[in-house]
Amino acid sequence: MEVLASSSLSPIFTKRNTINPNFSIQVKLFVSQPSKTLKASSFRYARPPRRIANPGLVFVCNRCWCLLERNDHRKFSGKIMMKSSVSFRKNLSVALVRLVSVLLVSSISVVTTDSPSWGLSEENLLFLEAWRTIDRAYIDKTFNGQSWFRYRESALRNEPMNNREETYMAIKKMIATLDDPFTRFLEPGKFQSLRSGTQGAVTGVGLSIGYPAASDGAAAGLVVISAAPGGPAYRAGVSQGDVILGIDNTTTETLTIYDAAQMLQGPEGSTVELAVRSGPETRVLSLTRERVSVNPVKARLCELPGSGSNSPKIGYIKLTTFNQNASGAVKEAIETLRGNNVNAFVLDLRDNSGGSFPEGIEIAKFWLDKGVIVYICDSRGVRDIYDTDGSNAIATSEPLAVLVNKGTASASEILAGALKDNKRALVYGEPTYGKGKIQSVFQLSDGSGLAVTVARYETPAHTDIDKVGVTPDHPLPKSFPKDEEAFCGCLKDPTAACYLNQGLLFSR
Numbered sequence: 038m039e040v041l042a043s044s045s046l047s048p049i050f051t052k053r054n055t056i057n058p059n060f061s062i063q064v065k066l067f068v069s070q071p072s073k074t075l076k077a078s079s080f081r082y083a084r085p086p087r088r089i090a091n092p093g094l095v096f097v098c099n100r101c102w103c104l105l106e107r108n109d110h111r112k113f114s115g116k117i118m119m120k121s122s123v124s125f126r127k128n129l130s131v132a133l134v135r136l137v138s139v140l141l142v143s144s145i146s147v148v149t150t151d152s153p154s155w156g157l158s159e160e161n162l163l164f165l166e167a168w169r170t171i172d173r174a175y176i177d178k179t180f181n182g183q184s185w186f187r188y189r190e191s192a193l194r195n196e197p198m199n200n201r202e203e204t205y206m207a208i209k210k211m212i213a214t215l216d217d218p219f220t221r222f223l224e225p226g227k228f229q230s231l232r233s234g235t236q237g238a239v240t241g242v243g244l245s246i247g248y249p250a251a252s253d254g255a256a257a258g259l260v261v262i263s264a265a266p267g268g269p270a271y272r273a274g275v276s277q278g279d280v281i282l283g284i285d286n287t288t289t290e291t292l293t294i295y296d297a298a299q300m301l302q303g304p305e306g307s308t309v310e311l312a313v314r315s316g317p318e319t320r321v322l323s324l325t326r327e328r329v330s331v332n333p334v335k336a337r338l339c340e341l342p343g344s345g346s347n348s349p350k351i352g353y354i355k356l357t358t359f360n361q362n363a364s365g366a367v368k369e370a371i372e373t374l375r376g377n378n379v380n381a382f383v384l385d386l387r388d389n390s391g392g393s394f395p396e397g398i399e400i401a402k403f404w405l406d407k408g409v410i411v412y413i414c415d416s417r418g419v420r421d422i423y424d425t426d427g428s429n430a431i432a433t434s435e436p437l438a439v440l441v442n443k444g445t446a447s448a449s450e451i452l453a454g455a456l457k458d459n460k461r462a463l464v465y466g467e468p469t470y471g472k473g474k475i476q477s478v479f480q481l482s483d484g485s486g487l488a489v490t491v492a493r494y495e496t497p498a499h500t501d502i503d504k505v506g507v508t509p510d511h512p513l514p515k516s517f518p519k520d521e522e523a524f525c526g527c528l529k530d531p532t533a534a535c536y537l538n539q540g541l542l543f544s545r
Contacts, residue, residue, distance in 0.1 A: 160198040163483060165189070167208045167222070170479050171215075174489045176415055181215045188214065205485070212487075219476055220490045226304035228486035231478065241302040242309060243268020243329040245357050246281060246294055247388030247444045247519065257290040258282045258314070259297055262357070262388055262519060265331065269324040275313055277520060282319065283312035293470075294390050294444050302326070333358045334366035338377050339525035341539055349539060351528060352379035352435075353521055356400075359392030359448040364399035371403060371432050381436040381543050384456075387466065387519055391447025394475060401455045402429040404437060408459040409497040411451050413475065420492060436543035437462040441509055446470035453507045454496035463545065464509040473503030513537070 157165070168189050171180075180188075188211065196207040208222050223231060229240070243265030249258070258280040264271040281289050284300045292300075301309060303326050311322045339351040352374030356367060374382070391397075401410045406427040413421040427433070439453050439462045450469050456462035475492045495501050516535045518524055527535035528542075 157193075158198065160201065160204040161193060163201075163204050163481065164192065164196075164198055164207055164211075166481055167487060168192075168211065170481070170487055171212070171220070171489055174477060174479070174491050175215070175220065176474070176490050176492055177215070177217075178416055181217075183214060201483070217474075217490055219472070219474055219488065221488050223478075223486040223488060225484035225486075226307075227299070227302070228478075228480065228484065229304075231302075231486070231488070240305045240326050240328050242270040242311075242324045242326060244270045244275065244281075244301060245388070246297055246301075248294065248442065249280070257288075259289045259292065259294065260519075261313075265329050268329045269327060270311075270322075273322050273324060274315075275311075275322070276315070280314040281311055282314055283310075285310050294388065294446075298390065331358060331360060331362075332366065333360055333363045334370050335521055336370035336374060337521035337525060338374060338379065339528055341528055349381075350377065350379045351525075351539060352377075352382045353385065353524055354382065355385040355521060356449075357389055359389070359394075359396040359400075361393060361396065363393065363396040364403075367400050368403060368431065375432065375435075379435065381438070381539070382432065383438045383440065383524070383542070384462070385440045385519075385524075386445045386449040386453055387440050387442040388444035389446070389449040390444060390470070391449055391472065394448055394451070397448030397451045398423050399429070401425070401452050403431050404433060404456060404461055405459055406430050406433040408455075410455045411497070412495040412499065413492050414495055415492050419495075433461075438542050439464045440513065441466040441469050441507060443467055443470055443506070445507070446472040450502055450507050451494060451496075454500065454502065457507065457510070458497035458500070463511065463543065464507065465511050465513050465542075466509045467512065468508055469502070469506035471502055471504045471506035473501055473505075 168185075172185055192207060192211060196203075196210065198204045198207055205222065205224065212220055212222055245262040245265075246259045247262045249260050261270075261275060261277055261279040261281065263277055264275050281297070283289060284292075284297060287300070289297055303309065305327055307326050308323055309326060311324060313320050313322055333356060335355040335357075337353045339353055341349040341351065343349055352371070354367065354370050354374070356363065371382070398410055402425045405425050407425060410423045410425060412419050413423070437456065439456055441449070441453050441464055445453065445466075446469065450472065453462075453464055453469065457464045473493050473495075474490045475494055476488045477491045479487045479489060481487065493501065493503060496507070500507075514527075514535045514537060517527060517537070518535060523535075527533055527537055528539050530536060531538075
């Protein structure tokens, strides 16, 4: 043990009015345990010094040494400083007895706090890897009002982790305590499916789904927006407008499109059972999942009635997901439509549940000449700002309308909120889903993964849309269609129930 002291140890035990400027005592205890037991630790046990008599001692352990330090800024007289060496040694002995007692208790706490005293199995280590990932990345550092360290110790003692299935269950149980539906555990197959989904292909049945339109009344289930040509669902005869009533014996009546999309995806070669209603007929289909390429964009030029070459032209772009092809496909659609001299654009984000955050930022830049796109915030406030200077803009002058519904979520809400708050577009439809949090995906050592909420976002007007959504400027007619063909018809035919005057569509 090494003792470092200035002047005298007396102030620890002297009366309240003794004097000694800049008194400080430090004791270092070198820990004999291997450093690996303290590899991720920095512990502080103390009451912070206060401007009163008898402030607490400060005890700090970091890696392989411990430090006890006291600096209470009290003073004592020069006479006490000149006490005999015998008195000094006596005080020193008493001090060391007290200090060693503190250090022994605290060093025990250091060892037991960092890792359990028993041996860790491979399953325990995987659990700890998941725990540590959440500990470092999760946005809420109160972890839903619980002691995250105590939960770890309790789980390692009490949760069965004898095989991989039990370990996965323990990880899921741990995540459930956060009460965050977007922070979730992904088995290896689901993790690979999620990662491939943002790379332009998914392992599933090739369906794009959405919520029933208001005109469908109380129709239960989820509506097929499109079936990828050549995909398993397409080959089985599933088509646009069909209703998915159940997935693997689970009714879709109360499922979100997030939940349904996860259930439809899975390992390549696995099967999923769908209950599908096509008109009056209901069928049960067993489909084998396979890799399906996803084209995220559909575009259409709508020529409206007019006189000769002055006929209005509307460029319609439907964006179904934000995979790594999204920004390139949107850019190509904009340039093609501008080449046909469109007068205005409609960007349809209905039933787009999001995807790649960076793709959403890039697409926003196409429409804005300058401005903030989104604020990224954590528990301490604004952490980052995404904005644009107009260098990537390609369509900033034409009128723009954005269509949204309750299936519009995540990156779609970032895009819609940016265009609305920057006064670049009018937003039509119904309030969006309200997913105002951002997840990062982390791979674990066994091939499984975690989607962890790492931040929340605010729109350029500092609106926190979590659980609220983006509020549209105007509603859409209840019977307004979701496909590009019928969309053009609703702009052309004034007698149609879905008719929307193109002049009003872009008017503030």
